[in-house]
Amino acid sequence: MRIERIDPGLSSVGALLEESDQYMAALYPAESNHLESVDDLCRPNVALFGCFVDGELAACGAVKVIDDGEGRYGEVKRLFVGAPYRRxxxxxxxxxxxxxxxxxxxxxxxxLEVGVSQPEALSLYRQLGYVERSRFGAYGPDPLSVFMEKKLPSRESAAAQRR
Structure with a gap:
């Protein structure tokens, strides 16, 4: 398994995002899907990463750095693992x-925002230390959304932990 920053315009990214779109459309109505487009993923405040297994793009995920009325934070977007690579x-x-x-x-x-019909994702985020919070950013009220956050270590403490 190899994880690296990738170009959102790659054809393999487009195919994986299409699979993600279809998966989400099967779970939620359009107004409850808050998916970033390829153009959104190309913005300078966004970093898209891909996970490669045996040379194939198996999964992707992005982070978007936002500085708004709530301060500066990162939002996890488009985390998706292709069906053959799950678990x-x-x-x-x-x-x-x-x-x-x-x-x-x-x-x-x-x-992050995650849907109520994704128990595996909710479980993962909780295991990783994310806790539920109120909606944030431009999200409107949606009974199908769960909003979560996690405090991250500072650069200095993260560097010290790696030593």
């Missing part, structure tokens, strides 16, 4: 890399 720890590994990216950028809080 291998890829989501947790990708989340660790996304959080590392935020720490490197000096961001102290990671936030």
């Amino acid at each position: 291998r720890g890829i989501s947790a590994a990708l989340m660790a890399r996304l959080e590392q990216r935020l720490v490197e950028a000096g961001v102290g809080v990671a936030r």
Whole structure:
């Protein structure tokens, strides 16, 4: 397994995002899907990472650094593992890399929105230390959404832990 920053315009990314879109459309109505487009993923405040297994793009996930009325935070977006690659720890590994990216950028809080019909994702996020919170950013009220956040270590403490 190899995780690295990737170009959102790659054809393999497009195919994986299409699979993600179909999966989410089967779970939620359109107004409850808050998916970033390829154009959104190309913005300078966004970093998209891919996980490769045997040379194939198996999963992806992005972080978006936001500075709004709530302060500076990172939002996890588009975390998705292709069906053949699930249950291998890829989501947790990708989340660790996304959080590392935020720490490197000096961001102290990671936030995310996840749907109520994704028990595996909710369980993973809770295991990783995310806690439920009120909605944030531009999200409106939605009974199908769960909003979560996790405090991240500072760059200095993260560097000390790696030593």
